[in-house]
Amino acid sequence: MSEKCEWLHEKLEKLPKIQYPFEKSSLPKNGIYFFYEKGETWGHDGNKPRIVRVGTHKSGNFRSRISEHFLFEEERKMDFDQNDSKPSDRSIFRKNIGRALLNKDDNDYLKVWNIDFIKRKNREEHASKRNISKEREIERKITEILRENFSFRFIAFEGGTNIMGKEGLESNLIGTLGQCSECKPSKDWLGNSSSKPKIRESGLWLIQHLKDSPIDEADKKVISDSIKKSGQKFY
Incomplete structure (x- = not known):
């Protein structure tokens, strides 16, 4: 499992990390994102940044999903009340x-x-x-x-690739990271204070798919091809 985790981290390093602020329009309409967090490093050789969250979205909603995390349109979205x-x-x-x-x-x-x-x-x-x-x-x-503390990379996908849910690529990616015996959170990681045991134990800001099957050789090909295409088109 650790070898697959290391492979995934290294493959993604071919793509630049994106930090706020950024243009939402520069993002794809469909894809999978990988978040990194200051102070968090992988457990393989060296001090490379560790993936702390993997996520995706419903069809066509990649940009809005990222916007919800970083709170684009902040003034409007913060204008909420009890109703x-x-x-x-x-x-x-x-x-x-x-x-x-x-x-x-x-x-x-x-x-x-x-x-x-x-x-x-x-x-x-x-x-x-x-x-x-x-x-x-x-x-x-x-x-x-x-x-201030988070950045992300993404892989864009065209329609037809199953990326969501239990049967999608997302679950295999999370399973790969969640079961790596080498990647651990730092002692100062905010997630160590989570009320959710699965977050504390996994070192990931995730609860679902942590025990799912890891990526296989077919997945690796899909990931490698998509990273190459994403790099050519979006970065």
Whole structure:
């Protein structure tokens, strides 16, 4: 497993890392992204950056997915109240960073933070529990952390390639990273404070697909070909 993890990291290093700010229009409409975090290095030879999250999206929504993480259109999206969902309800990545921040401080507001306010039923039943000022403070901190500490690479895919879910390439990539015995989080990694055991144990900002099958030789060919095409077209 460790060899496959090392192979994946090295293949992706052929592509530049993207940091905020960047032009959303420069991104593909479909693809898989790989996030890196300051202070996190792989466990193979040397001190290369370690992948800390893999993600994708529904068809055609790659740009909007990345935008939700980094909170593009920040002013509009931060203008929410008790009858609206907060930005982190639309980005599990943001939600997990918020969970770690709250859990690190042993803050009871974690119980409210965990509620998905996209659902109308939850908004109606739990609106009175919300502290909007506090939620905005947490959201601002998450945005600051993502923009300052995280960067990403991506592989673009044309239609027809199965990249999502249990049967998609995404799950094999996560399985490869999640089961690597060499790549471990640093002692100062924020994810060590997560309320989710799977995040703490894996060293990844992920909960699903950690035990799925790793990439195989067929996957490697798809990845290699897509990296080459992505580099020619988008970077």
